[in-house]
Amino acid sequence: MMSTTLNMETTAQELSKAFMASYPLKSARHLERMEAAEAAGLLEIQPIHVVAGVWKYLPPGTTDAIFSQLDEQTASNLIAFLDSHLAIALLGRLEDDKRVHLLSRLKESQPSLVSEYQDLLRFPPDSAARMMTTKVQAFSADLTVADALAILRRNPGTAQDVLYLLDNHQQLVGEVPLADLVSAQPASGLATISQPVRTTLEALDDKELVTEKFEGYRTRAIPVLDTQGQLVGSIGYFEVYQSTKEDLASDMQTMVGVSKEEKALSSSWFAVTRRLPWLQINLLTAFAAAAVVGAFEGLIAEVTALAILLPVAAGQSGNAGAQALAVTMRGLTLREITTRHWNRVLLKEILAGALNGVAIALTCAVGVYLWSESVGLALVIALAMVLSLIIACGAGALVPIMLKRLGLDPAQSSSIVLTTITDIAGFMSFLGIAMLLSDMLPKG
Amino acid sequence: MMSTTLNMETTAQELSKAFMASYPLKSARHLERMEAAEAAGLLEIQPIHVVAGVWKYLPPGTTDAIFSQLDEQTASNLIAFLDSHLAIALLGRLEDDKRVHLLSRLKESQPSLVSEYQDLLRFPPDSAARMMTTKVQAFSADLTVADALAILRRNPGTAQDVLYLLDNHQQLVGEVPLADLVSAQPASGLATISQPVRTTLEALDDKELVTEKFEGYRTRAIPVLDTQGQLVGSIGYFEVYQSTKEDLASDMQTMVGVSKEEKALSSSWFAVTRRLPWLQINLLTAFAAAAVVGAFEGLIAEVTALAILLPVAAGQSGNAGAQALAVTMRGLTLREITTRHWNRVLLKEILAGALNGVAIALTCAVGVYLWSESVGLALVIALAMVLSLIIACGAGALVPIMLKRLGLDPAQSSSIVLTTITDIAGFMSFLGIAMLLSDMLPKG
Numbered sequence: 076m077m078s079t080t081l082n083m084e085t086t087a088q089e090l091s092k093a094f095m096a097s098y099p100l101k102s103a104r105h106l107e108r109m110e111a112a113e114a115a116g117l118l119e120i121q122p123i124h125v126v127a128g129v130w131k132y133l134p135p136g137t138t139d140a141i142f143s144q145l146d147e148q149t150a151s152n153l154i155a156f157l158d159s160h161l162a163i164a165l166l167g168r169l170e171d172d173k174r175v176h177l178l179s180r181l182k183e184s185q186p187s188l189v190s191e192y193q194d195l196l197r198f199p200p201d202s203a204a205r206m207m208t209t210k211v212q213a214f215s216a217d218l219t220v221a222d223a224l225a226i227l228r229r230n231p232g233t234a235q236d237v238l239y240l241l242d243n244h245q246q247l248v249g250e251v252p253l254a255d256l257v258s259a260q261p262a263s264g265l266a267t268i269s270q271p272v273r274t275t276l277e278a279l280d281d282k283e284l285v286t287e288k289f290e291g292y293r294t295r296a297i298p299v300l301d302t303q304g305q306l307v308g309s310i311g312y313f314e315v316y317q318s319t320k321e322d323l324a325s326d327m328q329t330m331v332g333v334s335k336e337e338k339a340l341s342s343s344w345f346a347v348t349r350r351l352p353w354l355q356i357n358l359l360t361a362f363a364a365a366a367v368v369g370a371f372e373g374l375i376a377e378v379t380a381l382a383i384l385l386p387v388a389a390g391q392s393g394n395a396g397a398q399a400l401a402v403t404m405r406g407l408t409l410r411e412i413t414t415r416h417w418n419r420v421l422l423k424e425i426l427a428g429a430l431n432g433v434a435i436a437l438t439c440a441v442g443v444y445l446w447s448e449s450v451g452l453a454l455v456i457a458l459a460m461v462l463s464l465i466i467a468c469g470a471g472a473l474v475p476i477m478l479k480r481l482g483l484d485p486a487q488s489s490s491i492v493l494t495t496i497t498d499i500a501g502f503m504s505f506l507g508i509a510m511l512l513s514d515m516l517p518k519g
Numbered sequence: 520m521m522s523t524t525l526n527m528e529t530t531a532q533e534l535s536k537a538f539m540a541s542y543p544l545k546s547a548r549h550l551e552r553m554e555a556a557e558a559a560g561l562l563e564i565q566p567i568h569v570v571a572g573v574w575k576y577l578p579p580g581t582t583d584a585i586f587s588q589l590d591e592q593t594a595s596n597l598i599a600f601l602d603s604h605l606a607i608a609l610l611g612r613l614e615d616d617k618r619v620h621l622l623s624r625l626k627e628s629q630p631s632l633v634s635e636y637q638d639l640l641r642f643p644p645d646s647a648a649r650m651m652t653t654k655v656q657a658f659s660a661d662l663t664v665a666d667a668l669a670i671l672r673r674n675p676g677t678a679q680d681v682l683y684l685l686d687n688h689q690q691l692v693g694e695v696p697l698a699d700l701v702s703a704q705p706a707s708g709l710a711t712i713s714q715p716v717r718t719t720l721e722a723l724d725d726k727e728l729v730t731e732k733f734e735g736y737r738t739r740a741i742p743v744l745d746t747q748g749q750l751v752g753s754i755g756y757f758e759v760y761q762s763t764k765e766d767l768a769s770d771m772q773t774m775v776g777v778s779k780e781e782k783a784l785s786s787s788w789f790a791v792t793r794r795l796p797w798l799q800i801n802l803l804t805a806f807a808a809a810a811v812v813g814a815f816e817g818l819i820a821e822v823t824a825l826a827i828l829l830p831v832a833a834g835q836s837g838n839a840g841a842q843a844l845a846v847t848m849r850g851l852t853l854r855e856i857t858t859r860h861w862n863r864v865l866l867k868e869i870l871a872g873a874l875n876g877v878a879i880a881l882t883c884a885v886g887v888y889l890w891s892e893s894v895g896l897a898l899v900i901a902l903a904m905v906l907s908l909i910i911a912c913g914a915g916a917l918v919p920i921m922l923k924r925l926g927l928d929p930a931q932s933s934s935i936v937l938t939t940i941t942d943i944a945g946f947m948s949f950l951g952i953a954m955l956l957s958d959m960l961p962k963g
């Protein structure tokens with residue numbers, strides 16, 4: 076009995092080994108759905124090149140969870156085996172003491188790799204250096220096409236889409252896409268078929284510049300140079316894709332005052348420290364809105380129906396403003412508009428606000444009349460809707476454009492500025508018009 | 520005088536021709552900053568291959584604006600010269616009558632191209648067919664490495680990163696990355712060095728599946744097959760990059776009830792038709808919130824200070840909820856979490872809500888006490904903050920996860936569901952606690 080169980084387990088292990096080696100992508104999808112500890116257990120029995128093959132198909136959240144469950148031996152083997160930018164990303168997200176421990180363990184067998192990683196980890200998290208792979212293929216510009224092909228044939232499986240050419244001082248002087256290499260005459264010099272390097276990045280350059288250059292030049296990979304102008308790595312299209320996707324997904328966060336660093340499974344304490352400042356600022360703006368309501372205290376005491384309709388007044392202008400903001404932000408993000416289009420966007424939004432305002436005013440007036448049987452109250456809410464939606468839509472368009480013009484990040488601050496404006500516009504127009512038409516309102 | 524002006528103009532034109540031909544990217548950045556009519560004028564005097572060279576570096580909003588200003592001759596030449604997916608994208612965004620006119624004009628000189636474009640335009644805007652380029656390099660699987668290299672050498676400048684292999688029935692049977700081709704022995708058959716095609720798409724597949732496959736396989740290009748399994752095109756990394764970026768930027772829109780199709784410079788009428796339904800639905804939820812306030816009308820008539828503080832109660836819970844929603848949405852978007860993490864995310868958010876609630880309660884209580892000099896009112900708002908922030912944060916985490924679990928798009932509907940919950944939670948906890956502690960409140 077005992078030995079049957081053992082045999083069955085061994086067979087299961089053999090099967091899982093064969094499956095992971097042959098279907099790394101499918102394996103990754105299975106592992107993603109498992110508990111981290113179980114996934115780690117399955118990976119530990121694989122040869123390390125199989126683990127690395129599966130690893131690159133796992134999403135970042137899952138890799139962190141599984142990595143923390145791996146035994147030390149597998150963890151340090153994996154770090155040594157992964158492509159540098161993946162290893163660095165993983166190390167960068169580890170807690171400090173775990174990282175130090177892991178690297179000191181790895182140092183015994185791989186001292187030069189550890190010192191390379193330590194150098195890379197010194198770069199800021201948002202720098203080009205942290206996104207690059209250090210595996211680049213560079214050739215001396217003196218070689219011929221035939222030389223290069225011979226070298227590539229001696230090292231099958233290592234070729235990348237673009238070869239870089241260095242002069243005798245190891246400076247980058249050109250690039251040869253493989254597409255050009257294969258169509259060139261074998262006797263030609265690499266230098267004669269090379270293209271000038273279209274663009275380069277420096278190791279310390281910011282992530283945003285990486286995205287900008289990728290979008291501008293659309294190349295598969297951008298070479299990265301150190302401060303001496305020596306080639307140290309390259310950033311491929313997939314790293315830019317992931318980083319842009321992360322940035323845009325976290326724009327939703329910064330718009331409501333959550334830091335980009337917070338993830339869905341960050342600790343509650345981390346969430347509190349990052350969100351609280353914005354909530355406190357927002358409290359100030361809420362008090363400002365309350366002050367507007369307070370200015371009309373006498374009227375509200377007389378006409379309590381006004382208090383009941385306050386949520387409607389602020390809610391609709393807040394929503395209409397958020398809609399205008401979202402469309403304008405998307406335009407700026409995708410460069411469909413620039414700040415110099417402000418007048419066209421403003422005109423569009425004011426007109427949209429007026430039309431939507433009239434439509435909402437009608438529904439709202441009917442609803443309020445049916446509830447209160449007061450023509451005056453229905454008239455007040457209708458007029459307030461038109462006025463506050465015009466202001467809200469106009470502000471939704473102008474706020475992000477003005478912030479951008481001032482050099483600020485509209486994704487960072489536009490939401491708080493806009494909410495303040497729409498709250499105050501909503502209350503002011505509703506209570507202000509009520510004050511003007513107070514003779515028509517039902518008292519008590 | 521006359522002739523000097525003429526000469527100067529000609530020289531300026533010559534200069535601009537030389538500049539655009541040599542620096543397509545820089546030229547694109549200049550054109551982007553000009554008025555569309557002026558940019559069109561500069562492009563019309565260029566040879567068409569130079570226009571096409573610059574064109575691919577222009578962002579979509581700018582291309583549409585400039586294209587509408589080009590003279591007919593240049594416009595139809597450009598459509599004929601551009602890469603198919605760029606031409607189709609441009610044609611797809613034209614008004615119907617303009618597109619028909621342009622294609623019928625082009626049909627005289629290029630009948631087969633026009634019928635290809637008309638076929639492609641029949642595919643839905645969000646399909647793989649509309650993202651693909653029809654320029655793919657396919658070879659018979661019978662050829663040798665040396666044959667393929669010889670063909671590529673005869674057609675310099677056409678090579679792509681991946682070659683596709685077809686069998687004698689024109690079915691796709693494998694792919695050969697150039698990287699493998701260059702490192703292979705010339706006498707080997709292409710079939711022996713080819714890899715199985717890792718993944719394919721069908722022409723009618725949805726954009727979301729394109730993104731999913733690109734993220735899963737990370738290949739530079741994914742081949743697209745028609746319903747007979749014949750290779751009709753391929754989708755490159757840059758097209759996926761742009762489409763994902765557009766999708767994420769428009770997620771911000773759908774969250775507040777704006778359709779993905781609306782752009783910053785869409786017409787006001789378009790904006791109204793797309794935004795109004797959501798504003799009307801939202802009016803219903805605002806009335807629901809108003810009903811909650813209405814249930815406490817008697818208390819508010821007695822204690823008008825409560826009406827003044829309503830914006831604070833709803834504003835803070837709305838913000839805290841939006842923060843939790845943004846973080847959870849980002850986690851789902853980047854696959855850092857799946858729906859089965861609901862309990863961990865919920866726990867985190869409830870704890871964060873409680874801690875932030877206590878902190879906000881303290882500031883709020885101090886502010887309200889200084890203003891009202893009522894301990895009771897300060898106590899009511901403080902207790903309400905803690906309770907409503909816990910509910911808001913919990914709901915911000917649960918709503919998108921539940922919507923996703925139900926197969927709905929959380930980016931589409933989570934914001935409206937959440938606002939309803941946070942508004943009602945904010946008013947209920949504030950006015951409910953006020954009712955319980957009404958003996959402690961200042962009357963009048």
